[in-house]
Amino acid sequence: xxxxxxxxxxxxxxxxxxxxxxxxxxxxxxxxxxxxxxDFALKDLSGNDVxxxxxxxxxxxxxWFNPGCPFVxxxxxxxxxxxxxxxxxxDGVTWLAINxxxxxxxxxxxxxxxxxxxxxxxxxxxxxDESGSVGKAYGATNTPNMFVIDKTGKVVYxxxxxxxxxxxxxxxxxxxxxxxxxxALDDIAAGRPVQTSxxxxxxxxxxxxx
Amino acid sequence: xxxxxxxxxxxAASGCGGCKKSESAPTGTPLAGKAFYRVDPxxxxxxxxxxxxxxxxxxxxxxxxxxxxxxxFKFVGDPAAVAxxxxxxxxxxxxxxxxxxxxxxxxxxGNAKVVGNFKLSVCSDDACEIESPRLELTIPVS
Numbered sequence: 001x002x003x004x005x006x007x008x009x010x011x012x013x014x015x016x017x018x019x020x021x022x023x024x025x026x027x028x029x030x031x032x033x034x035x036x037x038x039d040f041a042l043k044d045l046s047g048n049d050v051x052x053x054x055x056x057x058x059x060x061x062x063x064w065f066n067p068g069c070p071f072v073x074x075x076x077x078x079x080x081x082x083x084x085x086x087x088x089x090x091d092g093v094t095w096l097a098i099n100x101x102x103x104x105x106x107x108x109x110x111x112x113x114x115x116x117x118x119x120x121x122x123x124x125x126x127x128x129d130e131s132g133s134v135g136k137a138y139g140a141t142n143t144p145n146m147f148v149i150d151k152t153g154k155v156v157y158x159x160x161x162x163x164x165x166x167x168x169x170x171x172x173x174x175x176x177x178x179x180x181x182x183x184a185l186d187d188i189a190a191g192r193p194v195q196t197s198x199x200x201x202x203x204x205x206x207x208x209x210x
Numbered sequence: 211x212x213x214x215x216x217x218x219x220x221x222a223a224s225g226c227g228g229c230k231k232s233e234s235a236p237t238g239t240p241l242a243g244k245a246f247y248r249v250d251p252x253x254x255x256x257x258x259x260x261x262x263x264x265x266x267x268x269x270x271x272x273x274x275x276x277x278x279x280x281x282x283f284k285f286v287g288d289p290a291a292v293a294x295x296x297x298x299x300x301x302x303x304x305x306x307x308x309x310x311x312x313x314x315x316x317x318x319x320g321n322a323k324v325v326g327n328f329k330l331s332v333c334s335d336d337a338c339e340i341e342s343p344r345l346e347l348t349i350p351v352s
Contacts, residue, residue, distance in 0.1 A: 070331075070340040106337050164282070166329065167340070171282035202280045204338040 028200040030158035031139040037149040038137035042098065042127035045114055050127055055094045057151055059188055061085070061181060063161075064135065064206060065097040065126055066143040067116030068107030071203035074167035075144055076120040080179045081161055085124050088185055095124040100135030102209030107143075132208040142201040148184045148194070157184035159199030167203065235270050242343030246275045247332045249343060252309050258352050259319045262295065264311050265347045267328065271306040274334040281331035281340075285312050291325035292316060316351040323348055 032038065037060070041051045052060065063081070066072050075081040085095040101108030113126050129135055138147055139158070148157035162179045164172040172178065180199055187194045240248040252266025271277050283300035287293065295313040302308045316322040324347040331340045 068337070070338060074340070165280050166282050171284065173282075200280075204333070205335070207336070 028159055028198045030155070030198050032137075032147070032155045033158050033198050035155060036153050037147070037155050038134070040129075040134040040137070042129055042134060044125040044127055045110055045117070048125075050096065050125060052149075056153065058092065058094050059151055059185065060094045060096065060149040061088065061185070062138070062147040062149070063095065063097045063124075064140040064143050064145040065099045065113075066101055066107035066204060066207060067099075067112050069143045069204035071167035072107075072143050075161055075203075076116075076122070079162070079164070079167050079169045080177070080181075081144065082120075084161075084179065084182065085122065088182075089124060091185075091189070093185060097122065097124060097126040098129050098134060098140075099126055100129040100132045100140060101207040102132060103130055105207035105209070106204075108207065130209070132206070132210075135206050135208065140206050142203040143206060144203055145201040145206070146181050148181060148188070150188055156188065156194045157181065157197055160201045160203075163199070165202035235272055236268070241267060241345050241347070242328070243272075244339075244341065246272050246334070246339055247330065247341065248272060249328060249330075249345065251347065252311075254349070256352065257316065257322070257349055259316050262313055262315050263322070263349065263351070264313055265324045265349050266312070267310050267345060267347070269300075269308050269310065269328075269330055269332075271332040274336075275332040275339075276305040276334070277302060277308050278331035278333045278338060282329075283308070283310060283331075284329050285310060285326050285345075286329065286342075287312075287314075287324070287326035292322045294324060294326065312347075314349075316349070319351050321348050322351045 039052050041049060044050055089095050099113060117126055144161050146159060146161050147155055150156045159180060161181055162169060162177060164170060164177055169177050180196055183196060184194045236250045240250050242249045248270050250268045252268045255264055257263035279302055285298035292314050298310050298312040300308055300310045310328060312324060314324055327342045328345050329342045331338060
């Protein structure tokens with residue numbers, strides 16, 4: 001009977017937890033957090049080589065990108081990615097977008113990426129990772145999915161751009177919008193540990209080939 | 211006794227006390243929809259003037275699409291129509307279906323019009339979609 005009571009308690013909690021989505025705090029994990037950032041060499045939309053190792057000693061933000069994803073579209077047009085990269089690069093941060101979409105998948109077309117960069121006034125490069133090897137090395141699952149690398153080359157933040165999973169900044173969990181990347185960069189600039197180091201990314205799945 | 215309790219617990223966990231779940235799409239004319247989703251009127255309950263009433267709509271993802279369970283589904287009421295309390299609450303009912311419940315307080319008997327936009331998202335393996343169809347619900351008020 002005692003075991004049955006335990007079972008009923010567990011079931012009761014499961015039922016309570018599944019009844020509404022509104023206030024759930026999603027669980028989060030990352031295979032790279034606290035570890036050295038996996039190195040990579042990718043080409044930008046103009047065919048130039050971009051190597052992560054070239055930014056040694058600098059703070060780097062990686063933004064997994066897909067211009068066909070409505071969450072990316074909203075983040076760049078009305079949400080937390082509007083001007084964040086521009087503002088932060090002025091502070092000396094290196095910001096790189098990475099598209100791990102396989103050829104033929106949504107948002108993988110080079111012309112579509114070029115058009116999106118123009119439309120959203122993106123001054124940072126979009127790197128192409130058609131094989132998906134870099135995305136998989138970082139455990140990138142969504143677009144947008146953000147990673148912050150500190151000056152020592154360690155991944156100190158992995159997760160969502162913010163706590164508003166509509167991409168528009170209009171439905172923040174807990175009522176107050178938090179831009180997690182801004183917060184992490186503020187922590188780094190202040191010389192303190194990143195307080196929120198992992199969150200669960202939201203948005204579209206990364207369109208890997210296999 | 212123990213076995214009965216276990217059966218009760220499992221039924222409760224399924225979120226469906228004795229009803230038969232179906233993943234098939236509803237028929238008839240939807241309130242809104244596209245090739246990958248449809249929104250239909252949900253179950254109704256009696257509504258009296260001056261009390262808090264509930265309107266429900268059911269979202270069904272069509273084809274290869276499923277309901278995006280991470281999305282903050284909400285109803286943004288039209289200020290010109292009957293006032294709604296909050297932004298509604300959304301409950302999943304399987305991978306392809308969910309119900310949005312909208313609370314409102316009618317001030318007079320007759321037909322109350324609940325009007326607004328339902329912000330929703332459905333995804334397939336290849337794409338996610340965010341939609342915001344305008345809904346107009348007529349609820350009889352006693």
